[in-house]
Amino acid sequence: METPLLNTIDSPKDLRQLSTEKLPQIAQELRRFIIDAVASKEGHLGASLGVVELTVALHYYFNTPYDQLVWDVGHQAYGHKILTGRRAIFETNRQFNGLSGFPKRSESPYDSFGVGHSSTSISAALGMALAAQLKGDYTKRHVAVIGDASIASGMAFEGLNHAGVTPANLWIILNDNAMGIDPSVGALKNYLTKATVGKKPRQANIIEALNFHYTGPVDGHDLSALLHAFEAMERVEGPKFLHVITTKGKGLKPAELDQVRYHAPGKFDRITGEILPKQEAHLPPKFQDVFGLSLLELAQQNDQIFAITPAMPTGSSLKYMMQAFPQRAIDVGIAEQHAITLAAGMATQGLRVFCAIYSTFLQRAYDQVIHDVALQNLPVVFCIDRAGLVGEDGATHHGIFDIAYLRCIPNLQIAAPSNLIDLRNLLFTASKKLDTPLAIRYPRGRGRELKWQQAFKTLPLGKANLLKKGTRILILALGSSVYDAQDAINNLPENIQTQVGLIDLRFVKPLDTELLAQQIPAYQHIISIEDASKIGGVGDAIQDLLVQLKYPGSFVKLGIPDMFIEQGSIAELKTLAKIDATSIGRQIKALAKG
Structure with a gap:
């Protein structure tokens, strides 16, 4: 027309x-x-x-x-x-x-x-x-x-x-x-x-x-x-x-x-309104769907599990549990502060409460996280969706501050699974035995694991995962940045690949100081990578540890710079922040020459 x-x-x-x-x-x-x-x-x-x-x-x-x-x-x-x-x-x-x-x-x-x-x-x-x-x-x-x-x-x-x-x-x-x-x-x-x-x-x-x-x-x-x-x-x-x-x-x-x-339907036919099909049949699922489907499985096994979301049942995929257990999974509307304190109240009565909330929405309930949950050391599980860069929604929606604003809170543990299987297992771990608050942050978009629906396994809290040993350069990557680090390493010449070690940190707080103290002295250069603000992020925690260890080598901290990132595709924005695989590879090559 x-x-x-x-x-x-x-x-x-x-x-x-x-x-x-x-x-x-x-x-x-x-x-x-x-x-x-x-x-x-x-x-x-x-x-x-x-x-x-x-x-x-x-x-x-x-x-x-x-x-x-x-x-x-x-x-x-x-x-x-x-x-x-x-x-x-x-x-x-x-x-x-x-x-x-x-x-x-x-x-x-x-x-x-x-x-x-x-x-x-x-x-x-x-x-x-x-x-x-x-x-x-x-x-x-x-x-x-x-x-x-x-x-x-x-x-x-x-x-x-x-x-x-x-x-x-x-x-x-x-x-x-x-x-x-x-x-x-x-x-x-x-x-x-x-x-x-x-x-x-x-x-x-x-x-x-x-x-x-x-x-x-x-x-x-x-x-x-x-x-x-x-x-x-x-x-x-x-x-x-x-x-x-x-x-x-x-x-x-x-x-x-x-x-x-x-x-927000994606692309559709402008005349009929029919949504155009995406080639998704053989793609791995989204992190949000692995969260939602895994929590549903856990709820079927444990009637003490309760879930809350402030107005995001579809976006967080809590809809699966809400459909199956409408009395145990609720949408409280746009009421983030209420959602967190409601979860705290339930936790005092012995329920295992999972609160599904976007990273930027959790910002609106910061006092409740500190005062009502962490101060009382209540085992609420914050399932922080859309952590990191989210793409076209832009500066108001990028979940890049959660590590910085949560890391300083006593009693609160912070996990960042790098893949769909770890997300699933962290949810299982949190559902079994937890005596302190736990935040699990995960990104928007798809993972890479097709066979993600494996038997549940308990993950040790606060423990990292050594993925690759090297000789000179050690990468400490968090969350989805592990994917980018792996891509960067795989695209390097073989003689440089052998120099690079990689640890999936898994946890921001507590850091796995035992593994890190064991591995770090063997390397001349350390790189930390996170899809979050460099100020107050896991890189700062790594830097503090390096000071304690009196590490003599160089340290490069990669993350979101001190600026508000505007809209664009996630790939474009990672390139802007220099945390994409190409930029990481360039940084590795520069250190390898030294």
């Missing part, structure tokens, strides 16, 4: 020159543009399709960027980007050196606040509104667009609670589609689903109880209804709340029918 009218829109100023009668055409063309772009380039689809009309209405009614628009999470902001001057370069979305997949302040003045994780929009917009009042500007409007899954988060409630007692010119728009990535959960979701367009729930409105003027629910796909609602709300002073009901994936029938799969 051609997009002739959309092609004339280079900014919201152009949009506001149109008559309201033209807006449905803009919405239709914008939806088609998003479908065509994501069909070939991949990305987040369903969320952006669901807010097309809302996006058009917002930029038509409000004087953006003077009026400030904050998108929660931001994966629904593709239409926003296209209407705000980035249509011509939208094909670079989520690509190396291209557009970010999320709103980003340095990218456009229309991106008033950088986002990527949920439930920040209300606090951010309120901060902007209060700042405007301090400057004497009472005309600027501040609009937070938040989903029903995100508004159930504690941080969103904190923002609502504060905003309700301020005179701020704050507009909150609830995009209610009963979906996050997976279906929304919890009592608030049940409350909201009782509302229909034009008829709010019969119970006392909890939003009004927080001192907001409530409007809605309004059909979020009806441009006229949205604009009329904005006009009515304009006449109300103080914080206001508009409840908008939308359909995730609107306008592409398969995306409406299978909203979980079409959240």
Whole structure:
């Protein structure tokens, strides 16, 4: 489909020159543009399709960027980007050196606040509104667009609670589609689903109880209804709340029918919506699936196993256990702090609790990890998915800080399996006997082992694995970096290969000081490699050990440099950070010449 009218829109100023009668055409063309772009380039689809009309209405009614628009999470902001001057370069979305997949302040003045994780929009917009009042500007409007899954988060409630007692010119728009990535959960979701367009729930409105003027629910796909609602709300002073009901994936029938799969479907047919098949039949599984299927096996053998995830049952593959044991595996919604303390409470009662959580989401529950789990030395198992570089989701989602922020916590052990079999066996080990908290970090993507579903075996905690002996250069690799180190060694000339030893560290804390103290003195050069921040990472722990051992040789620490890594393929980003096999090989050759 051609997009002739959309092609004339280079900014919201152009949009506001149109008559309201033209807006449905803009919405239709914008939806088609998003479908065509994501069909070939991949990305987040369903969320952006669901807010097309809302996006058009917002930029038509409000004087953006003077009026400030904050998108929660931001994966629904593709239409926003296209209407705000980035249509011509939208094909670079989520690509190396291209557009970010999320709103980003340095990218456009229309991106008033950088986002990527949920439930920040209300606090951010309120901060902007209060700042405007301090400057004497009472005309600027501040609009937070938040989903029903995100508004159930504690941080969103904190923002609502504060905003309700301020005179701020704050507009909150609830995009209610009963979906996050997976279906929304919890009592608030049940409350909201009782509302229909034009008829709010019969119970006392909890939003009004927080001192907001409530409007809605309004059909979020009806441009006229949205604009009329904005006009009515304009006449109300103080914080206001508009409840908008939308359909995730609107306008592409398969995306409406299978909203979980079409959240980020990969490549698909732009006309039919059919997802294009991938050649996956003979590939090893993803780390997340080995986690999910292995935990299900363990749960079948041990009825004391309980599992928790904050809103990621599909992404973490906890869905397998949730389907088989719905009373012993739960999604608590976007509530990371609650998830960790809930796990701690269960652990006090003797349950073996596994908490499946992305590395960057665990950051949001740091105090709970320290205060509620580690301080009490409770044997909670943190299954940290998406550890390391994650690719096209970019800086907000790379799990590169978990080692640094966990390594300093007493009582907490940290493991990083390098392969699918070790991940499986670490889960088994944690399920049998554990008297202290354990974090198991593993990467996004596939492993390399086809025959991964082997009999469970106990792994000794805190013990590394000597994979190869050498004569001059010893590589100490962690997690998925073991694969890269092995590739680097295999591509070296044979006379250099013989010089290189390789240890799979397996554990960050405790380090296997016995094996390391035995091996290190035999080598002239040591290289540590990790898919994580060099500052505070396992390389720092190795360096401390080298000082204790009074090691006289050279030490090279490879990892993510002191910078935020943007979007791109994992291969591109590893090359940027110089932790890919080619860069590792180059480093080895340089040392071999010395």
